[in-house]
Amino acid sequence: MQEKRVIFPGMLVPLLLLVPQLAITFAFFVWPSIRSLQGSLFEQDAFGLSERFVGWANFARILSDPDYLSSFGITLVFSFGTTALAMSVALALAAVADRAIRGSGIYKALIIWPYAIAPAIAGVLWWFLFNPTIGVLPRLLAPLGIVWNHFLNGHQALLLVIIASAWKQVSYNFLFFLAGLQTIPPSLLEAAQIDGASALARFRAVVLPLLMPTTFFLAVVNLVYAFCDTFAVIHATSAGGPGTATTTLVYKVFRDGFEGLDLGGSAAQSVVLMIIVGALTIVQFRYIERNIHY
Amino acid sequence: MAEIEINRNTPLSPSPGLRAEPTVPGEVTERAVGSRRVKARVITHKTATDLLAHAVLIFGAALMAFPIYMAFVASTHTLTQSLTGLPLLPGDRLIDNYRQVLSEGLRNYGLPPIWPMLVNSVVVALAITAGKIAVSILSAFAVVFFRFPFRMLAFWIIFATLMLPVEVRILPTYEVAADLGLLNSYTGLTVPLIASATATFLFRQVFMTIPNELMEAARVDGAGPLRFLWSILIPMSKTNMAALFVVTFIYGWNQYLWPLLITKDAAYYTVIMGIQRMARASDFEPQWHLVMATVILALLPPLIVVAAMQKQFVAGLFETEK
Numbered sequence: 001m002q003e004k005r006v007i008f009p010g011m012l013v014p015l016l017l018l019v020p021q022l023a024i025t026f027a028f029f030v031w032p033s034i035r036s037l038q039g040s041l042f043e044q045d046a047f048g049l050s051e052r053f054v055g056w057a058n059f060a061r062i063l064s065d066p067d068y069l070s071s072f073g074i075t076l077v078f079s080f081g082t083t084a085l086a087m088s089v090a091l092a093l094a095a096v097a098d099r100a101i102r103g104s105g106i107y108k109a110l111i112i113w114p115y116a117i118a119p120a121i122a123g124v125l126w127w128f129l130f131n132p133t134i135g136v137l138p139r140l141l142a143p144l145g146i147v148w149n150h151f152l153n154g155h156q157a158l159l160l161v162i163i164a165s166a167w168k169q170v171s172y173n174f175l176f177f178l179a180g181l182q183t184i185p186p187s188l189l190e191a192a193q194i195d196g197a198s199a200l201a202r203f204r205a206v207v208l209p210l211l212m213p214t215t216f217f218l219a220v221v222n223l224v225y226a227f228c229d230t231f232a233v234i235h236a237t238s239a240g241g242p243g244t245a246t247t248t249l250v251y252k253v254f255r256d257g258f259e260g261l262d263l264g265g266s267a268a269q270s271v272v273l274m275i276i277v278g279a280l281t282i283v284q285f286r287y288i289e290r291n292i293h294y
Numbered sequence: 295m296a297e298i299e300i301n302r303n304t305p306l307s308p309s310p311g312l313r314a315e316p317t318v319p320g321e322v323t324e325r326a327v328g329s330r331r332v333k334a335r336v337i338t339h340k341t342a343t344d345l346l347a348h349a350v351l352i353f354g355a356a357l358m359a360f361p362i363y364m365a366f367v368a369s370t371h372t373l374t375q376s377l378t379g380l381p382l383l384p385g386d387r388l389i390d391n392y393r394q395v396l397s398e399g400l401r402n403y404g405l406p407p408i409w410p411m412l413v414n415s416v417v418v419a420l421a422i423t424a425g426k427i428a429v430s431i432l433s434a435f436a437v438v439f440f441r442f443p444f445r446m447l448a449f450w451i452i453f454a455t456l457m458l459p460v461e462v463r464i465l466p467t468y469e470v471a472a473d474l475g476l477l478n479s480y481t482g483l484t485v486p487l488i489a490s491a492t493a494t495f496l497f498r499q500v501f502m503t504i505p506n507e508l509m510e511a512a513r514v515d516g517a518g519p520l521r522f523l524w525s526i527l528i529p530m531s532k533t534n535m536a537a538l539f540v541v542t543f544i545y546g547w548n549q550y551l552w553p554l555l556i557t558k559d560a561a562y563y564t565v566i567m568g569i570q571r572m573a574r575a576s577d578f579e580p581q582w583h584l585v586m587a588t589v590i591l592a593l594l595p596p597l598i599v600v601a602a603m604q605k606q607f608v609a610g611l612f613e614t615e616k
Binding site for chain 1: 347348350355358359360361365368376428429430436438440442443445448452454458461462464465466469486488494502506519522544548550551554569570573579585586589592593596601604607608611
């Protein structure tokens with residue numbers, strides 16, 4: 001950033017050029033966040049008429065609320081489940097597609113397009129496929145002795161939203177894993193082969209370590225996706241239920257803020273989320289800033 | 295560290311993922327062609343594993359396509375058929391069902407037809423895309439080609455948008471929009487979404503590669519900053535804009551939470567949130583045949599964009615990765 005660059009003189013022009021971006025950012029990003037922060041330290045009555053400074057009380061309250069803690073646990077299972085599933089399927093497909101086989105271009109095109117599908121639609125599609133009374137998949141599961149009913153069984157509901165969320169994300173991971181695989185010098189693999197390493201050994205000893213940067217980057221991106229973008233998957237399908245079985249942190253903020261009208265608690269939850277997502281973003285950025293060289 | 299640099303650099307070439315065919319003339323670099331050949335030679339005797347590879351990839355492609363295929367099948371049958379055991383092949387109700395969702399939708403449940411929702415989605419997605427690109431170009435231009443006080447502060451405020459997705463600040467953002475009178479309006483559906491750190495950083499990268507000589511030449515010729523932006527920078531970043539267009543269009547089209555919050559008036563529904571409204575309209579089983587017809591209609595525009603601009607799409611994903 002400190003390179004010698006020829007620049008235009010003047011200060012008014014650049015400030016005017018920045019106005020649209022900064023105005024929108026301030027009005028819809030920074031200001032609401034400040035209000036969340038503020039709201040988390042106060043207690044408001046339901047009509048917003050009076051407020052009282054309560055310090056950390058809202059945080060103390062949500063952190064000792066069993067519902068909130070269970071939502072934390074659900075979010076962890078959901079996020080890591082989605083990330084692990086989406087990444088492992090994508091890696092398997094990418095490792096196979098990296099081989100120079102005929103028609104690999106067509107396969108790639110066929111695997112990457114679900115990226116364009118909205119999370120809400122992904123949710124509705126799998127909700128339909130797994131529908132206990134009419135879905136195709138419960139019919140297939142029945143002979144195996146599995147009774148599928150995500151309306152009653154919380155674990156199955158959680159599994160359903162994980163599958164729907166991961167399914168949509170496979171294409172993105174696939175693309176990045178494939179790009180990562182294609183930068184691995186074939187001479188390394190050849191050398192390992194000459195040394196007698198089996199295909200599996202080559203994958204574990206050569207490919208996986210060289211893919212670590214890509215894997216790490218994707219893990220962060222997928223976690224952020226699972227934290228935030230999957231609201232639509234959950235809202236359009238299980239709506240947090242049955243009970244609170246699929247109520248992730250983001251879903252709980254929404255529900256408590258709009259339906260529960262617990263303003264202080266909802267604001268405190270927002271702040272906790274900001275810290276988590278902010279930390280993930282910084283990890284992602286620091287890592288990229290260090291390793292990227294244009 | 296060397297391999298990391300390779301790894302992070304290559305994605306910037308337009309479409310590494312889709313360019314694996316070793317024989318595309320002129321497209322592949324010398325090194326890549328050579329290495330691909332080596333790879334091909336190493337594995338030629340393994341036809342059996344090649345077959346296995348085909349099987350895995352076909353399974354992968356099927357896994358991706360299966361839910362959409364079943365949605366399409368459901369959209370071509372009657373509701374009774376969906377409820378009593380959906381066949382695996384399309385039925386004969388294609389035209390009837392699609393005509394019904396487009397012109398009537400679930401009118402009995404007080405929902406608008408899908409046609410106006412699709413129009414809303416197109417308007418909103420295009421407005422978000424155009425707005426994002428315009429606003430980001432202007433800010434990147436200001437940050438790269440000028441020096442002014444608080445330049446770094448401006449940079450960090452823009453960066454902050456990355457850390458604050460709408461999901462973590464739902465209620466206060468809704469309140470701001472309500473205070474500004476943006477509920478139930480196209481302005482409200484689009485403007486809050488057009489601030490973008492990724493797009494700004496992308497253009498900043500592009501602009502930083504513009505040689506100083508080019509700008510000096512422009513200034514010698516008497517071009518002011520806006521002239522330079524319009525006649526030189528914008529034409530030079532056309533490929534990046536195309537890549538950004540695909541990714542942003544998909545982003546805008548797929549918005550869910552924000553439209554859900556700020557539209558109470560059904561005239562402003564977008565189709566993605568409309569699907570949820572349709573699925574939830576009935577207390578009993580949803581009207582699956584109509585819901586799935588809507589799903590297919592809502593999928594088509596982004597899929598067409600991706601199919602038509604696949605190269606730009608892949609480039610866009612890699613360029614906006616940060």
